[in-house]
Amino acid sequence: MSPRSPSPAAAPVARLGDLAALRAQVRAWRASGEGVALVPTMGALHAGHLALVRQAQASCRRVVASIFVNPTQFGPSEDFSRYPRDTERDIALLAQAGADAAYLPDVAAMYPPGFSTTVTVAGLDAELCGPIRPGHFAGVATVVTKLLLQCLPDRAMFGEKDYQQLQVIRRAVRDLDVPVVIEGVPTVREEDGLALSSRNVFLAEAERRAAPAMHAVLREVAEAVRGGAGTAPALAAGRARLAAAGFGPVQYLTVSDAETLAPLDRVAGPARVLAAAYLGRTRLIDNVAV
Ligand code: AMP
Numbered sequence: 001m002s003p004r005s006p007s008p009a010a011a012p013v014a015r016l017g018d019l020a021a022l023r024a025q026v027r028a029w030r031a032s033g034e035g036v037a038l039v040p041t042m043g044a045l046h047a048g049h050l051a052l053v054r055q056a057q058a059s060c061r062r063v064v065a066s067i068f069v070n071p072t073q074f075g076p077s078e079d080f081s082r083y084p085r086d087t088e089r090d091i092a093l094l095a096q097a098g099a100d101a102a103y104l105p106d107v108a109a110m111y112p113p114g115f116s117t118t119v120t121v122a123g124l125d126a127e128l129c130g131p132i133r134p135g136h137f138a139g140v141a142t143v144v145t146k147l148l149l150q151c152l153p154d155r156a157m158f159g160e161k162d163y164q165q166l167q168v169i170r171r172a173v174r175d176l177d178v179p180v181v182i183e184g185v186p187t188v189r190e191e192d193g194l195a196l197s198s199r200n201v202f203l204a205e206a207e208r209r210a211a212p213a214m215h216a217v218l219r220e221v222a223e224a225v226r227g228g229a230g231t232a233p234a235l236a237a238g239r240a241r242l243a244a245a246g247f248g249p250v251q252y253l254t255v256s257d258a259e260t261l262a263p264l265d266r267v268a269g270p271a272r273v274l275a276a277a278y279l280g281r282t283r284l285i286d287n288v289a290v
Contacts, residue, residue, distance in 0.1 A: 023150070066102070072142065073140045119172055119176070124171055145176065211284060213242060
């Protein structure tokens with residue numbers, strides 16, 4: 001499901017290069033009585049991001065997408081410097097999707113000298129990706145809080161693809177009384193089940209062929225535990241299947257409470273199956289509802 005090539009006929013997207021431009025634009029929309037939705041992204045846009053834009057358009061007259069590769073959510077050995085960046089292509093895709101504006105802040109403006117405030121969501125950041133990526137969710141929660149306060153949208157859209165991130169943001173917004181409605185958007189997938197991700201471009205051909213096994217395993221585990229059976233046997237079988245498909249290391253494959261993300265031995269309420277594993281050098285994450 002790759003997005004179509006950008007068409008030159010698409011309506012122009014306002015480029016908002018700094019906070020003053022963002023606030024002036026949002027003020028103008030508000031003066032006309034128009035609702036505003038924010039879609040935070042790190043660029044390298046694909047059909048998953050564009051689904052967020054479409055969901056935003058369904059509830060708000062105006063949609064602004066932010067494009068900001070946030071350095072504070074990458075660990076020292078992670079892929080910040082090689083993260084794919086192509087702002088012109090991104091803006092063309094946003095235009096095609098009908099977004100009204102792109103907010104493109106730079107790192108120096110987001111993190112001026114002396115920046116020293118961090119939003120941490122204790123507990124949620126101890127699960128799943130938290131211990132594996134120390135500081136990651138604090139980086140995410142801080143930059144998203146900042147983007148929300150900069151834009152002050154009515155609603156903001158986040159993908160279920162990054163399920164733990166969605167829960168962290170929901171909790172931060174609730175705890176801090178940030179006046180915005182957070183909406184989750186279902187994961188957009190390739191036809192073979194692979195969740196769209198900006199990092200999929202790093203997969204070699206054989207890895208790309210192996211990658212859909214992650215979604216297949218998640219669905220199998222969800223199916224196996226749905227009726228309340230113990231989760232351990234399904235998870236062991238799932239880990240073995242991931243390894244056989246070429247994934248390694250498998251960082252986690254769990255069945256977790258859908259809100260707290262605490263691991264479950266048995267499903268008795270809303271739950272999610274989540275996985276993180278490497279295929280070659282590329283780390284893939286995915287999740288499904290039970
Ligand atoms: P990113 O640019 O990777 O930080 O993602 C920006 C937003 O798009 C986040 O809310 C992601 O969860 C969401 N997103 C990324 N991939 C997908 C996908 N395949 N389906 C739905 N949402 C997605």
